[in-house]
Amino acid sequence: MFILILGAPGSGKGTQGKILAERLGLPKITTGDLLRAAMQAQTPLGTEAKKYYDAGKLVPDSVILGMIKDELARPEAKDGAILDGFPRTAAQAELVDKTLAERGQRLNHILLLDVTEEELVRRMRSRAQLEGRSDDTPEAIATRLQVYQRDTAPLIAHYAQRGIVHRVPGTGTVEQITEEIKRIIGR
Numbered sequence: 751m752f753i754l755i756l757g758a759p760g761s762g763k764g765t766q767g768k769i770l771a772e773r774l775g776l777p778k779i780t781t782g783d784l785l786r787a788a789m790q791a792q793t794p795l796g797t798e799a800k801k802y803y804d805a806g807k808l809v810p811d812s813v814i815l816g817m818i819k820d821e822l823a824r825p826e827a828k829d830g831a832i833l834d835g836f837p838r839t840a841a842q843a844e845l846v847d848k849t850l851a852e853r854g855q856r857l858n859h860i861l862l863l864d865v866t867e868e869e870l871v872r873r874m875r876s877r878a879q880l881e882g883r884s885d886d887t888p889e890a891i892a893t894r895l896q897v898y899q900r901d902t903a904p905l906i907a908h909y910a911q912r913g914i915v916h917r918v919p920g921t922g923t924v925e926q927i928t929e930e931i932k933r934i935i936g937r
């Protein structure tokens with residue numbers, strides 16, 4: 751089963767994705783984590799990505815599409831995966847749809863975590879103090895929210911046509927949201 755967790759920055763994709771991946775025994779693929787690891791290791795890809803990442807902008811598809819291809823081709827993701835933070839653009843969605851279709855598979859569920867902008871900002875600001883993530887600055891947070899609305903939110907309509915989008919109220923305790931997801935996907 752392939753499940754996409756979609757939502758604005760700070761909406762809880764990583765938190766809920768981890769719980770869901772453990773419960774279903776599926777790998778979680780997170781492009782943001784892959785980029786953070788590449789930046790940490792100062793690989794050429796990490797160095798290229800950092801200029802965009804730190805500003806809260808999307809890393810270009812020319813970099814991300816190859817990464818997505820490689821991740822979906824991993825043996826662990828043969829029968830399913832939890833996708834956290836991608837697809838994020840129309841080109842990425844096209845690649846994911848096409849790659850899965852070639853294997854006779856498809857995205858089964860899209861969980862759309864719905865959180866107010868005020869709460870998103872509150873969460874990212876508090877994480878900035880705890881973890882110091884380089885894109886949790888006030889400027890980058892504002893850019894990330896705009897970029898989400900412009901480039902990623904349109905994917906909701908793309909997938910809604912297939913009837914696979916479930917809107918999950920993303921405000922409440924982590925446990926309440928986990929329960930709601932369990933109810934939606936039935937396991």
Ligand code: AP5
Pocket residue numbers: 757758759760761762763764765766781782783785802803804806807808809810814834835836837838842873874877885894920921922923924927
């Ligand atoms: P990415 O790493 O994907 O970050 P994001 O989308 O900005 O989202 P976050 O990771 O900040 O939030 P989240 O939704 O995972 O929530 P979390 O569970 O952490 O991307 C970062 C950057 O990488 C992008 O800006 C871009 O530059 C680049 N990038 C990544 N993927 C890309 C792609 N496909 N294409 C192009 N560029 C790409 O929760 C947030 C906080 O809230 C945490 O502190 C958490 O503990 C807390 N929290 C969680 N749930 C709750 C709750 N119920 N109540 C209270 N607090 C909660």
Ligand code: MG
Pocket residue numbers: 763764765782835
């Ligand atoms: Mg995340």
